[in-house]
Amino acid sequence: MEFSIKNRNPEQRRSGCLVLGVFEARAPSPAAWQAAEETRRFLAGVLASGDMDGKAGSTLMLRGIPALDSERLLLVGLGKEKEFRDKAYCAAIRAAVKALRDSGATDATLLLTRIPVKQRSAAWRIRQAAAVACETLYRFDRFKSKKDDERPLASLGFAVDDRTGEAAAAQALAQGLAIGEGVALARTLGNLPGNVCTPAYLAEAAQQIAEEHELDSQILEQADMEALGMHSLLSVAKGSRQPPKLAVVHYRGGKAGDKPVVLVGKGITFDTGGISLKPGEGMDEMKFDMCGAASVLGTLKAAALMRLPVNLTVLAPCVENMPGGAASKPGDIVTSLSGQTVEILNTDAEGRLILCDALTYAERFSPAAVIDVATLTGACVIALGHVATGLFANDDALAEELLAAGGAAFDRAWRMPLWDDYQEQLKSNFADLANIGGRPAGSVTAACFLSRFAGKFAWAHLDIAGTAWKSGADKGATGRPVPLLTHFLLARAGKLR
Ligand code: BES
Ligand code: MN
Numbered sequence: 001m002e003f004s005i006k007n008r009n010p011e012q013r014r015s016g017c018l019v020l021g022v023f024e025a026r027a028p029s030p031a032a033w034q035a036a037e038e039t040r041r042f043l044a045g046v047l048a049s050g051d052m053d054g055k056a057g058s059t060l061m062l063r064g065i066p067a068l069d070s071e072r073l074l075l076v077g078l079g080k081e082k083e084f085r086d087k088a089y090c091a092a093i094r095a096a097v098k099a100l101r102d103s104g105a106t107d108a109t110l111l112l113t114r115i116p117v118k119q120r121s122a123a124w125r126i127r128q129a130a131a132v133a134c135e136t137l138y139r140f141d142r143f144k145s146k147k148d149d150e151r152p153l154a155s156l157g158f159a160v161d162d163r164t165g166e167a168a169a170a171q172a173l174a175q176g177l178a179i180g181e182g183v184a185l186a187r188t189l190g191n192l193p194g195n196v197c198t199p200a201y202l203a204e205a206a207q208q209i210a211e212e213h214e215l216d217s218q219i220l221e222q223a224d225m226e227a228l229g230m231h232s233l234l235s236v237a238k239g240s241r242q243p244p245k246l247a248v249v250h251y252r253g254g255k256a257g258d259k260p261v262v263l264v265g266k267g268i269t270f271d272t273g274g275i276s277l278k279p280g281e282g283m284d285e286m287k288f289d290m291c292g293a294a295s296v297l298g299t300l301k302a303a304a305l306m307r308l309p310v311n312l313t314v315l316a317p318c319v320e321n322m323p324g325g326a327a328s329k330p331g332d333i334v335t336s337l338s339g340q341t342v343e344i345l346n347t348d349a350e351g352r353l354i355l356c357d358a359l360t361y362a363e364r365f366s367p368a369a370v371i372d373v374a375t376l377t378g379a380c381v382i383a384l385g386h387v388a389t390g391l392f393a394n395d396d397a398l399a400e401e402l403l404a405a406g407g408a409a410f411d412r413a414w415r416m417p418l419w420d421d422y423q424e425q426l427k428s429n430f431a432d433l434a435n436i437g438g439r440p441a442g443s444v445t446a447a448c449f450l451s452r453f454a455g456k457f458a459w460a461h462l463d464i465a466g467t468a469w470k471s472g473a474d475k476g477a478t479g480r481p482v483p484l485l486t487h488f489l490l491a492r493a494g495k496l497r
């Protein structure tokens with residue numbers, strides 16, 4: 001797909017399809033419409049007919065429009081003008097791109113990107129339109145014998161008004177497309193089945209990204225981790241035939257002396273629960289248990305595509321959690337890389353066991369901040385559902401930055417407490433701490449566990465158990481929180497307009 005910026009009255013130029021928004025009072029969004037009198041009259045007739053009432057998400061494709069050079073006119077319902085905010089804007093872009101994809105048009109110009117959105121800049125509208133368009137056009141059919149037919153749509157233009165600088169619009173477009181690519185990568189890695197996306201495959205994928213963008217990378221093998229003393233991580237791999245890997249990739253876009261942001265992603269390529277075996281129903285979805293790793297790789301890719309002036313290190317511990325004759329058992333005690341001993345009371349609380357060693361490993365990079373991303377707890381889904389990612393942090397400034405990034409990206413997080421009071425639930429009779437804290441506040445005690453390994457840096461933890469994938473008819477990875485993380489980096493780089 002080709003994307004471009006269209007300025008200077010694109011409605012007066014020929015295109016395969018012009019896309020115009022209509023508010024609920026059957027009013028074309030005036031900011032986005034400068035057409036000939038004859039065209040306006042025709043449109044007024046269409047709206048009066050009742051075929052398009054402006055309801056959010058509705059679309060109407062028209063052809064043969066008087067005094068319009070473009071072949072088609074697509075009307076997109078925007079809902080009530082008073083309620084038109086970021087959510088409605090993204091929904092309108094999504095509806096438009098869906099209708100265009102299913103039409104015969106080969107190219108289209110969206111006038112929607114000129115409609116003001118409360119508290120959002122023109123650059124935001126372009127960036128978001130590009131990211132949402134990519135998300136809408138994404139397909140995953142690698143394992144389908146019969147692929148969907150190629151659709152003719154090959155080129156999308158986003159209209160800007162003349163007050164928006166051309167350079168600013170082009171930059172916002174490039175940012176949106178980079179986010180789109182990062183999200184697509186995270187979704188594809190997430191959607192791959194566990195028999196394909198093994199720890200070796202995921203580590204290889206990390207190396208491939210590194211090669212494409214000429215980044216330094218390293219894969220720590222099982223023997224390397226044994227030599228280091230990562231026995232907590234290694235304990236999770238014991239039941240599997242698949243050897244564990246720890247992928248390390250450095251993107252150095254910042255100054256040589258600048259401390260890196262370290263992103264750590266949970267890469268459990270399949271989570272059976274181990275000896276504390278999960279129930280069978282819906283277990284296939286545990287192939288998504290590596291979506292944290294996928295999202296940090298997607299973010300790395302987006303940062304590299306934008307050549308952001310930041311230093312970024314990505315750690316992806318990749319492990320398969322299986323039962324077996326050699327698997328860890330409830331009650332086993334392991335010594336983590338930090339030296340702290342952990343009593344494994346439940347082998348299904350494996351995410352924290354691999355993350356804790358990766359967090360300790362992050363210390364060696366003298367990080368400016370460490371952010372881990374993990375499909376960590378079912379309890380987080382109970383707390384926040386599928387809307388917000390759970391955010392935990394030992395540093396208020398970092399938490400605020402991430403919340404703001406989530407708001408700007410429309411990929412929101414919500415802060416949860418990390419008070420000491422919860423730490424008591426992790427007491428073990430036999431080791432320094434237990435790997436579970438009981439049913440109450442399960443996502444908080446999981447974060448508290450991680451906090452014990454994050455004392456030496458500013459740290460945040462994103463629990464994406466509810467947001468990384470969708471179940472049901474639309475089952476599939478979402479690519480979240482790549483948009484949040486990318487906006488965080490964009491803001492740190494001073495590149496958000
Ligand atoms: N990967 C799961 C968390 C999960 C479960 C994410 C369901 C999304 C949907 C994690 O490894 C896990 O099994 N956590 C346990 C922890 C418990 C044993 C303390 C959980 O949430 O039940
Ligand atoms: Mn588990």
Ligand code: ZN
Nearest residue numbers: 268271289351
């Ligand atoms: Zn898991």
